[in-house]
Amino acid sequence: MNLGWLHPPTGTKASPQEILLPVRGWYIALTLLTALVIDLLALPALVQQVRPDFIALTLVYWVVYHPRRVGFLPAWVLGLTMDVADGSLFGQHALAYAVLMYLAILFHRRIVMFGMRQQVLHVLAILLASQVIMLGVRLMAGAEFPGPLYFLSSLFGAALWPVLFNVIRIPLRPRADPDAA
Amino acid sequence: MEYSPPPFFKRGPSLLTRFAFFSLLSVVLLISDARFSYLQVVRQVIAAVAYPLQRLSTLPEVLAERVAEFFVTQAQLRRENDQLKRQELLDATALQVQKSLDAENQHLRQLLGLRERMSREVITAEILYANRDPFTRRVVVDKGFQHGVKPGLAVVDDVGVVGQVTRVFPWISEVTLVTDKEQAVPIQLLRSGLRGVTFGVGYDGTLELRFMPVNADIQNGDLLVTSGIDGTYPPGLPVATVTNIERNAAYAFARITCTPAAGVNNFRQVLIVSGGETLPDNPMAEDDSGPRARKGKK
Numbered sequence: 001m002n003l004g005w006l007h008p009p010t011g012t013k014a015s016p017q018e019i020l021l022p023v024r025g026w027y028i029a030l031t032l033l034t035a036l037v038i039d040l041l042a043l044p045a046l047v048q049q050v051r052p053d054f055i056a057l058t059l060v061y062w063v064v065y066h067p068r069r070v071g072f073l074p075a076w077v078l079g080l081t082m083d084v085a086d087g088s089l090f091g092q093h094a095l096a097y098a099v100l101m102y103l104a105i106l107f108h109r110r111i112v113m114f115g116m117r118q119q120v121l122h123v124l125a126i127l128l129a130s131q132v133i134m135l136g137v138r139l140m141a142g143a144e145f146p147g148p149l150y151f152l153s154s155l156f157g158a159a160l161w162p163v164l165f166n167v168i169r170i171p172l173r174p175r176a177d178p179d180a181a
Numbered sequence: 182m183e184y185s186p187p188p189f190f191k192r193g194p195s196l197l198t199r200f201a202f203f204s205l206l207s208v209v210l211l212i213s214d215a216r217f218s219y220l221q222v223v224r225q226v227i228a229a230v231a232y233p234l235q236r237l238s239t240l241p242e243v244l245a246e247r248v249a250e251f252f253v254t255q256a257q258l259r260r261e262n263d264q265l266k267r268q269e270l271l272d273a274t275a276l277q278v279q280k281s282l283d284a285e286n287q288h289l290r291q292l293l294g295l296r297e298r299m300s301r302e303v304i305t306a307e308i309l310y311a312n313r314d315p316f317t318r319r320v321v322v323d324k325g326f327q328h329g330v331k332p333g334l335a336v337v338d339d340v341g342v343v344g345q346v347t348r349v350f351p352w353i354s355e356v357t358l359v360t361d362k363e364q365a366v367p368i369q370l371l372r373s374g375l376r377g378v379t380f381g382v383g384y385d386g387t388l389e390l391r392f393m394p395v396n397a398d399i400q401n402g403d404l405l406v407t408s409g410i411d412g413t414y415p416p417g418l419p420v421a422t423v424t425n426i427e428r429n430a431a432y433a434f435a436r437i438t439c440t441p442a443a444g445v446n447n448f449r450q451v452l453i454v455s456g457g458e459t460l461p462d463n464p465m466a467e468d469d470s471g472p473r474a475r476k477g478k479k
Contacts, residue, residue, distance in 0.1 A: 036234060037234055041238045072203045088317075089211055090224065091206075094203070095204055101200070144316065
């Protein structure tokens with residue numbers, strides 16, 4: 001498969017690369033667990049419909065910036081947990097997250113090259129792909145199409161990407177050198 | 182951006198292999214869940230592990246409610262108190278009549294040699310959250326099989342039928358609302374006694390009464406109550422009111438739309454009605470024990 005056309009043209013303005021502290025395994029686990037709790041939050045039905053999927057967003061972040069640290073297995077297990085908590089079909093979120101992981105790993109070198117606005121578009125495409133997978137699975141299982149508002153969740157998710165990007169990085173930013181004072 | 186590193190940088194199976202493995206596994210799970218529902222045990226285990234997280238995530242809402250309760254004004258309480266007193270007075274008179282009617286009814290039943298209706302056990306439950314799955318109409322309540330909830334039990338609120346318990350976990354259970362797609366409730370028209378079955382259509386606030394002949398005696402505003410012949414729902418509970426009837430002679434059946442009676446989306450406490458009557462076995466099923474009969478029974 002020739003994916004040469006996917007490479008950004010040379011000379012594109014890359015996002016400023018920060019120097020961050022090394023990421024520890026427990027920090028990744030903590031962020032994913034927090035995302036799970038946020039996803040489980042009991043919200044009014046209207047908000048529930050358009051609530052972005054924080055697990056998907058967090059997974060995309062870790063895969064894009066640390067592709068060797070998060071594998072398919074944790075994503076898949078998180079998917080199963082979401083299936084049980086949601087009462088959806090068993091394996092629906094798991095499959096969607098597998099697709100999401102695949103796309104994120106496939107594009108991670110490309111995504112980090114771009115500035116924040118272009119990154120949002122990439123994340124939007126990845127989130128939409130995982131939502132389309134879920135929609136396809138449910139339609140095949142005989143559910144009713146929940147209406148176009150269903151896709152708002154991805155839009156909000158992509159819009160939150162810059163926020164998530166900065167929040168996850170807070171503990172990773174090096175503190176001012178204590179010896180300097 | 183798939184590339185193959187030199188063999189001395191081996192990093193396990195390739196991306197495509199891993200993706201194919203996990204998606205295949207998911208598809209196998211999907212099919213076994215959608216077609217055969219084999220995975221109840223796995224579901225139970227994961228649900229038990231995720232339970233503390235689920236409770237944790239309902240915490241903000243509970244806290245917000247506590248704070249809101251704390252700031253209830255005295256005027257509000259007075260008003261509510263007055264209202265409740267008035268309601269109690271009304272209820273008391275109704276109860277007195279009810280008691281005498283109950284006694285009379287029991288007496289008549291005994292005279293007629295009818296089975297005494299079993300009193301049903303009732304479990305009060307609180308709705309933890311509406312289900313996040315946008316494809317179904319379900320809610321999760323805070324009572325599970327530790328409290329005696331079983332799949333298939335009817336769930337009602339103070340106005341009418343809410344739905345039916347479909348999945349039971351140790352401490353919580355899932356209730357499918359009557360508005361869920363293809364969720365069926367056997368009903369009877371209060372006015373004419375006509376029996377039928379309502380089906381959910383997958384939208385909020387709409388039920389469909391299917392398989393009614395075009396000339397059936399149904400009017401707008403008719404109240405549908407549970408018929409009780411299924412042995413699941415106690416008889417006589419309001420389910421819905423008829424809101425729209427489309428009679429078209431070109432079709433065999435009329436298109437009848439109803440609005441559910443219970444505020445299927447706006448209530449907090451519900452009752453899980455357990456201990457239904459055990460109905461005698463279907464005599465038709467015993468006649469021929471061929472595969473067709475089995476299928477029909479299911």
